[in-house]
């Protein structure tokens with residue numbers, strides 16, 4: 001089995017403030033906008049972003065959440081995300097390595113974006129199994145992953161989504177929607193599958 005990406009890999013990356021180009025790349029801005037636009041509800045009571053990096057996606061999610069937890073295994077990423085989200089006092093940024101560490105409580109929005117391929121196969125299964133238990137009734141879990149394999153990651157985004165689909169189906173979560181292009185997959189699951197139009201009384 002391929003091993004998980006070591007924490008030292010991220011410690012090296014975060015010598016820079018924006019190693020993934022979240023603040024500079026149109027690719028990242030577009031992907032963030034697609035993810036935000038895909039969320040079925042306008043507002044969420046309790047959000048959790050897993051692997052928040054320097055907090056750019058966190059800052060975009062913050063206006064949609066009453067409370068938002070953002071976690072990352074890397075200390076410098078946590079400091080950067082906390083600084084980026086200082087204007088949003090309802091955002092809590094915490095250092096945690098999942099699935100070993102796990103937050104208390106349940107969430108009506110869980111965002112698992114660009115993290116799954118860093119986990120080894122066993123940790124990804126544990127992650128998928130625990131995520132379902134952290135989702136509130138009526139909540140949504142969104143996953144988004146880059147598809148091209150790269151040497152730092154033990155698996156690719158397509159494999160991550162195949163595994164999530166299998167694990168969530170077994171748990172009885174409904175697949176709400178999917179977006180696919182040459183570069184990334186965006187998919188969501190929930191405890192039920194209400195249409196946005198139905199929720200809004202349009203049908």
Ligand SMILES: C[S@@+](CC[C@H](N)C(=O)[O-])C[C@H]1O[C@@H](n2cnc3c(N)ncnc32)[C@H](O)[C@@H]1O
Pocket residue numbers: 010020022049050051052053054057071072073074077096097098099112113114115118119
């Ligand atoms: C590529 S960034 C994703 C940032 C953000 N979620 C997004 O999609 O824009 C991945 C982050 O996940 C963190 N990470 C990787 N494995 C993790 C784990 N097992 N637990 C918590 N954070 C992890 C890394 O430190 C890194 O900051």
